[in-house]
Amino acid sequence: MATELRTGVDARPVGAAPLDVRRVQRRTLLLLCLTQVIGGTGMTIGMTVGVLLGARLGGTAVSGLVQSASVVGGALLALPVSRIMRTGGRRSGLAVAYLAGALGGVLIVVAAMLEWVPLLFVGAVFFGGGTTAGLQARYAAVDLAEPTRRGRHLSIAVWATTIGAVTAPNLAAPADRALAWTGVPVLAGPFVFSVLAFVLAAGVLLVFLRPDPLLTARRLAAAGANGAAATGTPVDGAGTTATAADGVPGGGVPSSGAPGGGVPGSGVSGAGAPGSGAPASGAPGKGARAGRDEGLRGALRVVRDLPAARLGISAVAMGHLVMVGVMVMTPVRLGEWHSDAHLLRVVGLVLSLHIAGMFALAPVVGWLTDRVGRRAVILGGLGLLLVACAVAGTAGHDTVRISIGLTLLGLGWSGTMVAGSTLLSESVPVEVRPSVQGLSDLTMGLAGALAGALSGFVIQVAGYPVLNLLAAVAVVPLLALALRTALPRVRADG
Structure with a gap:
């Protein structure tokens, strides 16, 4: 079927309503910034007390390992998340990463209640999913960006993390006090708010990140290849x-x-x-x-x-x-x-x-x-x-x-x-x-x-x-x- 290529719009069959790629990109950036603020707050508020919780449960030697487990978990989770993105797009991959972080937060709270250090490490590994989502979001900002604006759009997604990184440490103590009446152990309360933030970020992405930027970019690439083949133009x-x-x-x-x-x-x-x-x-x-x-x-x-x-x-x-x-x-x-x-x-x-x-x-x-x-x-x-x-x-x-x-x-x-x-x-x-x-x-x-x-x-x-x-x-x-x-x-x- 013949395709029609338009500047700034999706390549679709002739007669179909064109998709305004620039508008989709603006919407994508807005959603990514919003979820970066939400997810960044959730990640930082937990990291603020994670080392202290590890020291309380297992001693000073354990405290540093908890942070390392979260870092390694964030790195390792990048592989399954990228695998999900290959078939399901950015929306499903980012959502899964945030939900993995939420699962980690739940396991950390349970570990604090049971005073069980091995479960704390498992929770820290999954909690790194919040980091995975935050890092992968910067790539989602580039999928539909114009060549001369890729650096700026990626940097905006990175910059949005600043809000959560700066404000979250000051929220850790109030979050801990707010849940004291529920029986949640000291220093575990912030992780409850981390779970809520991660779930909220995942929900926003699943509902509103449409069309998916990566899948849209692939359709554009395929349409560009077909159009170039029809005219004999070289394709990269x-x-x-x-x-x-x-x-x-x-x-x-x-x-x-x-x-x-x-x-x-x-x-x-x-x-x-x-x-x-x-x-x-x-x-x-x-x-x-x-x-x-x-x-x-x-x-x-x-x-x-x-x-x-x-x-x-x-x-x-x-x-x-x-x-x-x-x-x-x-x-x-x-x-x-x-x-x-x-x-x-x-x-x-x-x-x-x-x-x-x-x-x-x-x-x-x-x-x-x-x-x-x-x-x-x-x-x-x-x-x-x-x-x-x-x-x-x-x-x-x-x-x-x-x-x-x-x-x-x-x-x-x-x-x-x-x-x-x-x-x-x-x-x-x-x-x-x-x-x-x-x-x-x-x-x-x-x-x-x-x-x-x-x-x-x-x-x-x-x-x-x-x-x-x-x-x-x-x-x-x-x-x-x-x-x-x-x-x-x-x-x-x-």
Whole structure:
């Protein structure tokens, strides 16, 4: 059946009512921001007391393992959630992730009532589903975004997390007191509110996230492929019309399957340096060769074959590793010269500045990602990480300098996260996108868990300055990869 391609609208059979893709994207962003606030509040309010609950039930040694279990759980759950998205779309995958987090919250409350530590760990693993949903939401914001706005739209979803991250810690104590009359143990009450928040977020997505952005992007990609085949136009690996990138015919970057997406005739560079002369990551024959999603194995093959995808996934993982490794041990460092009476206040202030660096300026980072390019922002993020390690590592007992270092650390993480995630999403065919994104979140989560586990050992053996030095050294290979990887330009040819 013949298809008709329209700028900014869905490709549907001639005579059918067109779907306004830009309107769907605006609606999708609004819903994602709403659920990011709800789910982020639920996740943070539980994490605020999770370590304390673990210490109460199993001692100090157990408290850190509870947090690690949640981090690992969030990473591992990315795989089944991405598998669900492959067939059911973003709506069902995000909802399942939030419901897994709700199940974890219920198990944690039961574990607190029974004072059963093994059940607490199981609950913490499932509770990580809230993190999985929050991370995967940023990819849903890119599915239908115009090529020249992908970074901004992804960053908006990241930024929405700020509201929950900032307000939730202050809600933990009132939430605990509010349920004291029900017999819920001390420090378990916040998890009840986490469960309610996760269920609410899942319900909002299931009811209102229609049409599904990923499934719509796939329909657009298929329609673009059919239309291109009818006219003899080359098509890239995503099924979208290929355009010239840096002088290489047919090397266009996949545009989320949005025909005519972007600003017609703008020629804005989004992913790489002009004139690199490199084939685009969406070139035919690379990645998912048959247009099939083969799960984790296929995702690994895609990342192996596409240089831009390798850089994107590496930037996200390494930025997270450096950030977590330094951040988790900063309270320990502050405790070396602050008394117990002032330590929590100081730690709260320093970490608040750090979180602000991570999320508050995400829209600015997204704008820069679209304006100056993915590689440039990744390099800027890596530079900020290096400066942050230098400032924090040489701060001594200067709380102000450590605060500056942690703020820069958050900004560096934001650069690698936003630009790396944007580059990864647009570099792979739409058919395999969920699996590759799940692999990215798995890698990121495991990198963070490894950094958190090793940082305590480094602090004990060598101290906080050496920890920062090692974190800076870890950035160097990624810096070399970013400089040598040739990336195409994202064009909006109309």
